[in-house]
Amino acid sequence: MALRLFKHSLFALGLLAASTTAAFAADKIRWMNDWLPSGDKAAIYLGVEQGFFAEEGIEVEIINGRGSSEVVTRLAAGAADMGTGGLPALLQAKAEQTINVSAVMSIYSMQPDLLILPEGSPIRSLADVEGKTLGTATFSASNVIWPILLRSNDIDPDSVNLVRMDPGALGPMLAAGRVDGTINWITKIPSFAEVMQEAGKDVEVILWSDYGLDGYGLSVLASDRLIQRNPDLVERATRAYSRALALAVENPRLAAEALKAHVPEMDVELAAAEFEASIPLIVNDISDANGIGTFEPELLAKTWEWVARSQELALDALDPTSAIDTRFIAD
Amino acid sequence: MNSQTTSAARSSAAPLQPELTKRKLLVLAWLDRLAPVLAALAVIGVWELICRVFALPNYLLPSPSAIVTSAFALDPGIWLTHTWATLRVSLGGYALAIIIAIPLAVLLANSRLMSRTLYPMLVVIQSTPIVGVAPIIVVLMGAGEMPRIFITFLITFFPIVVSTVTGLMSTPEELKELSRSLGASKAREIRNIQLPFAVPYIFSALRISITLAIIGAVVAEFVAAEKGLGFFIAFSTSFLRIPQAFAALIVLVTLSLLLFQVIALVQRWLFPWSLPKESR
């Protein structure tokens, strides 16, 4: 009897202790970026530096991933709590296996893929790539969309000589004229321009979104475990990130400076230019119509359609709305 | 190599100039000592010259001056942070490898059953390209330094095991018999006879492994890291800052050479008898 009483009081004491620590200590989240630090990843750093997360009672640890699929895997494995990654990578993963990760907010409502070409390139439109040599990063997600994009524009993918290489080699190869163009993200324009400048050239681009590639790109992802255990935390984190993103769009330089505070070897000018290059993906006709961060069902369906076609998956292999959780976006 | 050049130089010079003064000999001796440095300087000079004459852009081959400039353009604190991070991971993985490899080698060398069952497994681990499994290790072990230390350990420990086993096996059979004839325990035999006999082998492995430890840390930092020279190289190339990446490479090579020398010094200091007679 006495023992039982003792146990009860101990339990009560424990509860008390737990509730007080919860009230005073900040929630911790491990936030995983989808790539090495660069200007376009600046929003999360701005949120931390501006104290947006602290105001929500959140302490953030930022981890660097190596690609969207790694973010998805790490979130599913519980090695990170939230992060940013391409929605197509999440849809693909969920269509193929059980992955307890959801997209809670969209960042890019347009796809960032493009071709970077030297100024005055004979490639004036997508159709001109026939017979040309293009460089691409070995593990780029763009590689799977590329043949589908070509086919949907009546171009034979086999007519293009696609050379795969380390992402770090793409710029030098383009500058040296070893390739006629490279497959990249829009955010890479500033650093490519820098290298091309050294070769006395400027860059031109062909956006894939101009040739029918549409859908959501970079999104905020969260592990389902965290969503279930602490939905409030996900909501607060999403809110803090939205504020940071909005401020970054308004003031890319401030965002770049916040990034430099965390990653001292960063070049502020370049980082600001990179973020600026990504703004059209965030603020555009789509976001004007639906609001930043939302997932509009028709565009979501299109995103999935591109993934299904590029991965040769059945269209009914996944209901794309099951991959998103829209509770956390403020209306 | 060096001593050969000198003796060649001396023997060819001596008969021609019998009055060769002490001063000249001194100059020759200095030249001999400086030869490696002079050779390195010559290579750097030629490298700089090629870059300038052919106006090679930095993204193809940065000139030594461009590398140095980019290195000094960064705050020394940044270099220190990354170097320290890589050093910590390297030494952590290296220490773990030593702690595990040497007892494991003792086990393998003294038990036929263990060597028959464990050796194949070790060979499988060694044959696995660590670069390929590194991302899996990172997912399994989560964020932080542990997965990097573990990857470094995986790359480092096999040479230590193999070399230590070879060393332990090189213990003369007679000494093992002597030990048994004295009625000494196996533990004493291992500690007093086998392990000291393995010291030269262990150290030759330790010298190879310290450079592997640096490579291991860099591989791990390529895969997952927020700091470290491996991260810094990946980061620099992602911005196409090739001179900066080269500068980091030079820091890595320097670190490797330094640690290699440190291990050699530790051997000379603690186990001078384990070195060949002429290099003591």
Added chain:
Amino acid sequence: MLTPDATIRFQDVEQVFMSSDGTAVQALANVNFSIARHEFVAVIGPSGCGKSTLLRIIAGLVRPTRGSVQIYGLPVTEPREEIGIVFQRPTLLPWLNILDNVTFPMRHKYGRVTAQETERARELLALTRLEEFAAKRPDELSGGMQQRVGIARALLHDPDILLMDEPFSALDALTRDEMSFELLRIWTEKPKTVLFITHSIPEALLLADRILVMSARPGAVREIIDVGLPRPRTLDTLSEKRFNELANHIRSQVFSRPVAA
């Protein structure tokens, strides 16, 4: 010959080894002999006649398959205190100086060396004429000197029995002769029961009181020869008539065919 008070006694000893391919190899068959106290016995025979096995059985490192070996009337079941072994190779420890190499057995067995043992080691170094090398490392000594250290090491705990497994076979011919006389001198100063394995007939004749001639496959005692050459033995011993007669006799025994005299 089989005296009850013999130091070492072999009775119907048989040794069978399993070779790596699973077949049984008979190393020793029906070995009977005994060695008296402070007797110097040499064992000679072709390679593979089980000479080393004989030595290892006495040392308690190998248990015989059949038969028994007794030391002072007690069967050998494990290594015993009163035995010192000198191996074919000196096998010194390169990380210890000469003095520490001599005291190594004590350090190894008990973890420490007493002042008395160190004193004794110095005496042994004096006996083996190595005093001034006490502080040197093994690799600073010649092969013959290293082997003398090996002998000093074996004598440290003052064993009654000294087992020597071809101790001079790795040395050059001149050093070998020198070492033989050296050993005789030491043995005269500190009498021991010695079992000395060798390939060299003159060496056996010069050193031993008796010689065990063995035959191979399976190893067995073919003949036991009483040398009977007067002691002290000197260089002159080598030119004695009996020395040459015995040498020829043993040669014929070892090769199992007569050799022109």
